[in-house]
Amino acid sequence: xxxxxxxxxxxxxxxxxxxxxxxxxxxxxxxxxxxxxxxxxxxxxxxxxxxxxxxxxxxxxxxxxxxxxxxxxxxxxxxxxxxxxxxxxxxxxxxxxxxxxxxxxxxxxxxxxxxxxxxxxxxxxxxxxxxxxxxxxxx
Ligand SMILES: [Zn+2]
Ligand SMILES: [Zn+2]
Numbered sequence: 001x002x003x004x005x006x007x008x009x010x011x012x013x014x015x016x017x018x019x020x021x022x023x024x025x026x027x028x029x030x031x032x033x034x035x036x037x038x039x040x041x042x043x044x045x046x047x048x049x050x051x052x053x054x055x056x057x058x059x060x061x062x063x064x065x066x067x068x069x070x071x072x073x074x075x076x077x078x079x080x081x082x083x084x085x086x087x088x089x090x091x092x093x094x095x096x097x098x099x100x101x102x103x104x105x106x107x108x109x110x111x112x113x114x115x116x117x118x119x120x121x122x123x124x125x126x127x128x129x130x131x132x133x134x135x136x137x138x139x
Contacts, residue, residue, distance in 0.1 A: 001029075001046075001047050002029070002044055002045065002046040002047065002058065003044050003045050003046075004036050004037060004042060004043070004044030004058070005044065006023070006025055007025055007026070007027050007036075008025055008026050008027070009026075009027050009028065009029045009031055009036065010026060010027075010028070010029060011028075011029045013026045013027065013028050014026060037060040039060070040060055040061065040062055040063060041059070041060065041061075042059065042060045043057065043058065043059045043060075044057075044058045044059070045057060045058065046058050048131065049131075049134075052134050054130050054131050054134060056130060079128070081128040082128075084096070084107050084126050085107060086107055086108050086109035086111075086112050087105020087106070087107055087108065087112075088105075088108065088109075088112040088115060089109060089111070089112060091109045091111075092109065093107035093108055093109055093126050094108070094109055094110050094125065094126055095107070095108050095109075095110075095113060095123040095124065095125060095126060096108075096123065096124055096125075096126055096132055096133040097116060097118050097122050097123055097133075098122050098123070098124060098133055098134075099118050099122045100118065100122075106133065107126065108123075124138055125138055
């Protein structure tokens with residue numbers, strides 16, 4: 001589900017119509033992106049996975065005029081991975097501990113994995129995603 005005021009977009013809209021003559025704020029996720037974001041600076045939120053929800057802040061930072069041709073979906077930008085470091089030695093981390101995800105040093109490098117008190121089952125790989133370390137997500 002995502003929300004870009006004044007509307008919420010859901011894969012399963014409730015179908016409840018607006019109250020007292022107001023416009024129904026709920027729309028289907030099948031909406032076209034150009035209808036959801038119609039001006040630069042518009043902001044919203046995207047909630048991924050209701051079991052262990054990750055909320056992302058989304059914003060239209062610009063637009064492109066003209067035809068893009070085929071294919072219709074293209075990757076225009078991508079973030080650089082964040083440099084997560086081992087809590088023991090400050091070298092690049094390769095694993096994150098799910099049991100210590102809220103503590104200051106959930107990251108370990110290969111050399112310091114054995115020094116970490118948790119079992120192998122608690123580790124997930126370091127990946128370039130806001131879902132890293134959550135709910136068995138491995139990229
Ligand atoms: Zn280390
Ligand atoms: Zn741990």
